[in-house]
Amino acid sequence: xxxxxxxxxxxxxxxxxxxxxxxxxxxxxxxxxxxxxxxxxxxxxxxxxxxxxxxxxxxxxxxxxxxxxxxxxxxxxxxxxxxxxxxxxxxxxxxxxxxxxxxxxxxxxxxxxxxxxxxxxxxxxxxxxxx
Numbered sequence: 001x002x003x004x005x006x007x008x009x010x011x012x013x014x015x016x017x018x019x020x021x022x023x024x025x026x027x028x029x030x031x032x033x034x035x036x037x038x039x040x041x042x043x044x045x046x047x048x049x050x051x052x053x054x055x056x057x058x059x060x061x062x063x064x065x066x067x068x069x070x071x072x073x074x075x076x077x078x079x080x081x082x083x084x085x086x087x088x089x090x091x092x093x094x095x096x097x098x099x100x101x102x103x104x105x106x107x108x109x110x111x112x113x114x115x116x117x118x119x120x121x122x123x124x125x126x127x128x129x130x131x
Contacts, residue, residue, distance in 0.1 A: 018050045018074045025127030026079035032070035050074045065108035
């Protein structure tokens with residue numbers, strides 16, 4: 001079976017989930033299989049390319065998230081902290097973490113339905129215009 005090799009344009013398009021992470025998109029993620037098999041990147045390479053003083057890379061196993069095969073998340077520490085701070089009361093009322101890594105781990109582990117009280121916050125964190 002032939003292995004899909006993306007063109008540079010396709011590769012850049014796939015990587016937008018990580019490259020756009022910043023003040024307007026606090027979190028991005030890609031399935032682990034996309035990172036390892038399609039993009040042919042290692043986790044250390046993702047960390048080298050996308051982690052910075054503002055961004056954190058978090059690789060989660062299938063046991064830690066609801067994405068088949070696991071996923072790699074990149075989040076902007078300042079942007080996400082501001083969103084969580086602004087939603088602190090709601091997060092507390094639902095028993096959700098209000099700190100960055102805990103929140104990312106929770107949204108990775110729990111698939112939210114469209115009517116979940118936090119769906120707008122999560123969409124906003126992912127830079128979704130519907131937020």
